[in-house]
Amino acid sequence: MDSSQLLPQNHGSVQELAKELKLDLVPQRYIQEHLEPTFVSNHSSLLPSIPIIDMNDFVGMLESDNGSLTKLRSVCQEWGIFQLVNHGVDKSLIKKMKEEVVGFFNLPVEEKLRYKLTAGEYQGYGQTILHAQDQKVDWADRFYMITNPLHRRKPHLLPEFPPVLRETMENYLLELQKLAMHLFGLTGSAVEIDKQEMMDVFDDGMQSVRMTYYPPCPEPDRVIGLTPHSDAAGITILLQVNDVEGLQVKKDGVWIPVNFLPDAFIVNVGDILEIMSNGVYNSIEHRATVNATKERISLAMFFNPKLEADVGPAKSLTTNTGEPPVYKTLIMEQYLKDFFSRKLNGKTFLERMKIKNGH
Template sequence: METRTGEQLQVNYKKVPSVQEMAKNKLVTIPSRYVREDQDRSNVASSNNKEVPVIDMQRLINDSMNLEFNKLHFAAKEWGFFQLINHGVNSSLVGKIKNEIKELFNLPLEEKKKFEQSSGELDGFGQHFVVSDEQKLDWADLFYLKTAPPYLRMPIFSKLPLSLRETIEEYSEEVKELSIKLLKMLGKALGIDEEEVKSLFEEGMQSMRMNYYPPCPQSEKVMGLTPHSDATGLTILLQVNEIQGLQIKKDGIWISILPLPRAFIVNVGDVFEIFSNGIYKSIEHRSVVSSEKERISIATFHNSRLDETIEEYSKEVNELSMKVLEMLGKALGIDEEEVKSVFEEGMQSMRMNYYPPCPQPEKVMGLCPHSDSSGLTILLQVNEIEGLQIKKDGIWISILPLPNAFVVNVGDALKIFSNGIYKSIEHRSVVNSERERMSVATFQNPRLHFAAKDWGFFQLINHGVSFSVVEKMKHETKKIFDLPLEEKKKFEQSSGDTEGFGQLFVVSGEQKLDWADLFYLKTSPTYLRKPIFSKLYLSLRETIEEYTKEIKELSMKVLKMLGKALGIDEEEVKSVFEEGMQSMRMNYYPPCPQPDKVMGLTPHSDATGLTILLQVNETQGLQIRKDGIWIPIEPLPNAFIVNVGDVFEIFSNGIYRSIEHRSVVSSEKERISVATFQSPRLDGILGPSSSLATVHNPPKFKKIGVTDYYKGFFTRELVGKSYVDTMRITNEDDLKN
C-alpha cells in the first residue's frame, strides 16, 4: 500500500527463494522457515454457499424492493465478505486474464528474474512484509503491481509482455468500474452522500496481487498467506483455477470459502471499515494450500486517494494538536500567542506502522524504545491489537487503547519548551504472535523557523529524496571504506589539497587528531571537481552524481523556506546559493577501545549555508551543543539531519544559529555517515542579507568575498566557532569596514 500519492512506499523487504521452483524438486520435507506451528488449524468449519452471503449485481442494480440492497448491507456488516455473481465484467476478458497469469507463473526462472522486486520497492515477483532472515515464510509466490492511476506505475509495468500488459490494462479498468459501483452502494446503505464516496475513492490507487500457491507435501504445516486483513477500501478476488484455499475468520472460527463459478469474492478492507466508523467489518482471512494441486488467484485492491484522505485527516488532527498544545501552555502560564508562534505553522508528519504477527514475539521489537522528537504525538490505533508500552518509574506499562480514543504523548520539543516540566517519555512497540497490529502516528513539530532559530539543527523526514538512491549511496560509502589500503592510497589527498582520503584542518605536527578517516570531494559546480573525481570507480561516481543532484534540489528548497521565514526575497536566496559550491565528506569512525579518551570529530560549526547528514549505519555519535550541554542526536529512520551553517548564520544576520557539534565514537561498533555541504557561490560576497541589515537592525557580521572566506577557513585548525567569530562586528570601525 502507498503512503503518499505519486511516491512509492519505501520498504526494504528481504528477498526470499521462489516456492514454485522449490516445489518442482518434489520435496518430502519442507524447510523449517515454512513450518508454521504458530497457526491453529483445528478450529476450521466447512462452509456452504448459503453461509457466506451471495450478492447478485444485476438484482442490486434493478432492486426496486431493496431486497438485494439489504443483503449487501448485511453481508458487509456481519461478514465483511460476499460472493458477487452477475457482476458485469466481460467473461472473455476474465478468461484472458486467467490465461495470462498462468503463463506468467509458468515462465522460466531466468525470465522471472527480469521482473523481480528491486530494492526498496513492492512491485514485481517476491513476498511482502519479510523483514528478517529468521521470519517464517508463506508457501507462495506473489507478483504485485500498482495499476492506477497510471503515474503510480513502476518501470516494471512497461517491461511486461505486451499481451499481459494490455490484458491487465483492460481487466483493471473494468474491475475499477465495478469497485466504484459497489463502494457507492455500500456508502448509500450507510447514508453517505455519493459525492463523498466518489471524492475519496474514484481517483484512488488500484493495485493487483497475483498469487501462486504450489502444492506442498506437508500442507498441514505451512501457510499460503498469513492471517491478515486488507489495508484497502475494497478487495475483489478472482479465482484462476478450481482449487480452494481461502478461509475467513468469523466468530473465532475459520470458514473455508468455496468459490462459485464465474463469481468474484469481495471483501471490505480496513480503509472502508474506518470510513464506515466500524459499521462494516474488515475481516481477518488467510490462505491454506493443497498437498496435490497448485492454486492461483488474483486480488485487485481498490484504495482511497491518499492525498485527500491524509489531507483531511491531518487537517483535523492539526486543529486538535493546537488545542491540546494551547491548553498545556495555559497550564504552565505561557501565553497562547507564544505557543502559536512556535507550533501553529510547524511541520506535521505522519508515520503509518504495520507490525506483522511474529512466531517468536518475545525475541523481536516492533519499534525500539525511544522518545519522540516532536512537540506532540497523536496516535490512532487502526485495529484492536495492543502493543504500545511506556516506561514509567523504570517499569514498562502496556497501554490498552480505549474505543474511539487517541493516545497522545508529549515529545522532546515540548519538554524543552516547558523547561523540563512536561516529560517526553520513552516508549516502544511489542508485537503479537498471531495477529497484525496497525497504527498511525501524527507528529506536530515546531515550525521550521523555531528549529533554525533556537536549535540550528533539525531532522527532516518525508524529504522526497529517492529511497533507492539513498540506499545506493549508503552501499557505495561502505564499499569505499572497505577497500584495501593499497586501493585507498590511489585516492589519498595530494599535498596542498583537501580532496580524497585524509583529515582536514591538520596544520601542525603537534596537533591532536580525530579518531576518524574522512573522504572529501567537491561535487558541484562540475568545474570545481578535481582529477580524483574522475578516477573513482564507475558505480561510486554515478551514485555520487545521482545523490548529490537530489540533495542539491532538497537543499535549495530548504534554503528558500528558511529565507521565506525571515522575509528574504527568494531571488536573493537563489542568487547567493543556487550556483554555489557543493561538497561531500564521507566519515568513518572505527570502534575505539578507549572511546572516552578520543574524539571522532572535534567540536566545530560548519562553514556552509546548509549541511545535510545521512546516517549510513545505526551507530549514533553526533552530539550538538545547546545551552552549554552536549545533546546526543538519535537519527530517525529514513531521515536526514539538517543543520544551519556559519554562512547562513551570517546571511540571516545572526537570527539563525550555526550550532557547535561533534562526533563521539563507540567502543564496539563503527559509525559511518555522509555530510553534504551547500555553500554560496564562490564569486559572491558573503554578508548579512540586505533585507535584514537595516538602520534599526545593524549588520552583526562583516562582508567578505566568499573565496577569501573559505581560504581562511581551510588554513586554520578546526576549533569550535572560532572562525565565524572573526566575522563578527565588534566595534564601529568594523561596522564602517
C-alpha cells in the same frame, strides 16, 4: 586556501590501525586530554531531542499561512539543527548510496590510498588535516571533495571512482542539490530574506561532500571522532549510513546525543546562514563520538554560496527589518581563504566576522 598552513601527515588509515589495536594501546596522538562529558539522564524522557521538520508542511503553503515558516525560524534560531522527514529523496537511491559508501570503506586500503591526501591539499582520502605539530588527530578516516562547480572537481577523485559508486554519487548529488535549494528558499523566507536573493547567492554554488568512517576504539571515551566545530557552510545535510549513532550537538552548554529517525536527514545551519540571517539563526556546534565495538559511517553534503557571491547579512533582510548588519561582508572566495588560513587569533570565525559593537 593557504596551503602553507597544512603539515605533512601520516597517510595511513585509522581503520587499519583499529584492526590491530589491543586495549589501552591507542597511540598518544589520538588521546584527547579534556573531553567534555555527554549529557546523561536517568530518565530518557528528560533527554532533549532535536526538533523534526516535515517537508509536507510546506506543500501548497500560502503566504498568509506562515505557521510552518514560524516553526522553521524558531528551530533554526534555538537549535540550528533538525531532522528532516518526508524530504522527497527517493528511498531506493538513498539505500544504494549507503551501500556504495560502505563498499568504498571496505575496499583494500591500497585502493583507497589511490585517492589519498597529499601535502598542502584538503581534498582526498585520509586522516585529520594537521595545522600544528602537536595537534591531536580525530579517530576517523575521511574522504572530502568539492563536487560543484564542476570545473573545481579534482580529476583523480570522483571521475576515478568505481563506476557504480560514481553514478550513484552523481544521482545523489543532484537530488540533494534540489532539496538544498528548496531549504534555502524556506529558511530565507522565514527571516524575511527575499527568495530571489537566496537563489542568486546559492544557485550553482560551491558544494562538497565528506564520507567519514569512525572505526571502533578500545578507549572510546579518550578519543574524538570529529572535533567540536560549527560548519563553514550555508547548510549541511547529513545521512547516517549505518545504524550506529555518535553525532552530538551542544545545546545550553551540554552535549546532547542525536537519535536518528529512520529515513530522515539531519540538516544543520552553518556559519554562512547565520551570517546571512544577521545572527538570527544559530550555527550549531557539534561533534562525533566513537563506539567501543562498532564502526560508524556517515555522509555529509555542504552547500555554500557561489565563489563570486557576497557573504554577509542579506541586503533584503536588513532592508525589510531595518536592523543594522551584525556581520561584515566578504566575497565567498575570500571568506574561504580567511577561514582555512586558521589565523584567527584564538577567535572563532564567526567572532572574527562580527562588526565591532554590533548588536
